[in-house]
Amino acid sequence: MNRLIPPSKRLIAQFSPTAAFNIPGDKSLSHRAALFSALAEGESMISNFLDSGVTHVMLTALSALDIEWTLDANTLVVHGKGLNGFTTPAEPLYCGHSATTIRLLAGAVAASGIGVTLDGSPGLRKRPMDRIIDPLRKLGVEISASNTGTAPLVLTARDPRKGLLGGTIQLSQASAQVKTCVLLAGLAAQSDLIIHEPGPSRDHSERMLKSMGVPLQINGLTIRMPQFSTPLQPLSLRLPGDISAAAFLIVAAIITPESNFIFEEVGLNPTRTGLLDVLTAMGANLDMQVTSQIAGELTGRIIARSSKLNGITVSGDLVVRMIDEFPIFAVAAACAEGETVVKDAGELRYKESDRIKALCQQLQKIGIKIRETQDGFIIQGNQHIPGGTAQSCGDHRLAMSLAVAGLASKHGVSVEGANIINQSFPAFFDLLQHTGTSL
CATH class of the missing domain: 3.65.10.10 (Enolpyruvate transferase domain)
Structure with missing residues (x-):
């Protein structure tokens, strides 16, 4: 056109x-609200949700993970199943052009313990993914990519009862997407997780996770997530x-x-x-x-x-x-x-x-x-x-x-x-x- x-x-x-x-509703927050609600236990309601092509890619991926949702007049209702509520999809999850979708999903899937392949458009296959692969591996996630460090990403299933490692992660660059990926995977960590950023980046994920009950401790460019087992609280908000x-x-x-x-x-x-x-x-x-x-x-x-x-x-x-x-x-x-x-x-x-x-x-x-x-x-x-x-x-x-x-x-x-x-x-x-x- x-x-x-x-x-x-x-x-x-x-x-x-x-x-x-x-x-219209914030795109970054719409992505996070949809995915974080899926990881919560119970029904979340998000109004002024951005109804667009890129957010529907995220919602379609959630459907493939067996998460139920409805979107009517820009109000999204998500029926969350908790951290281990995802079902292994029959096909690779298609992330379209969206680096936000593939990077955030990688962290959430890593926390859930299921095996999945994440892929996208030819353009997305050019976007660098080593920036999330390296920290996820340090947390104990078995993940692989193409020879160029790009999509498709393959995450191998693990016993969710074993959880992931905690420890200290030094991010190579200031990136809200990478930080969020690590934070989501860290929800399944069996010890405290500490993230050091080289510079400031968007903090939507920290704010939203704290509102859902995650006891994040933030000091400048350092985020500490104490090990915890309390389910995420559902969201009820207008974006x-x-x-x-x-x-x-x-x-x-x-x-x-x-x-x-x-x-x-x-x-x-x-x-x-x-x-x-x-x-x-x-x-x-x-x-x-x-x-x-x-x-x-x-x-x-x-x-x-x-x-x-x-x-x-x-x-x-x-x-x-x-x-x-x-x-x-x-x-x-x-x-x-x-x-x-x-x-x-x-x-x-x-x-x-x-x-x-x-x-x-x-x-x-x-x-x-x-x-x-x-x-x-x-x-x-x-x-x-x-x-x-x-x-x-x-x-x-x-x-x-x-x-x-x-x-x-x-x-x-x-x-x-x-x-x-x-x-x-x-x-x-x-x-x-x-x-x-x-x-």
């Missing part, structure tokens, strides 16, 4: 000066809106004249708000207010207005806090005054695409002056974006970023392969039209 995004002089010309949005999804419309408001967008009940977890901090430092007119806290997650309101931006350098720990937002950040940087430099972002080369290369190539096609570096990119700002035709490269975030760039372009942007957006944000084009944009 191709979508043409025309230029817009005033994004909300057909509406009042203020547009309000309720963003906040996805800050990574809201980011596209936040930038749309900033780079177009007279825009004033309000986002209600959006997740404001500090490990996810790096983009907001960077945009504010660039001069963006943003207001943020925490209004509630659910299952340890901060939720609140964001107001984004048209703003003049200045270039900036992004590096270090800040990169992890906005790792999914670099495609849309690049669009904002192209509209800023001066040069923007991104460093220390080499992990972007291992996303749905080589995101650095794909981002630079596709933005260049629509006239943005961007140059690839080994671990990031450099953008010359204050640009008048000509527009043109670009490809999604099978990357949902790149596709949405190109669409937003079209709003600030002279001739519009045609995005080829835009249907990939349905994997993470099916409502994206509907919400974009709510701003007054004609597609």
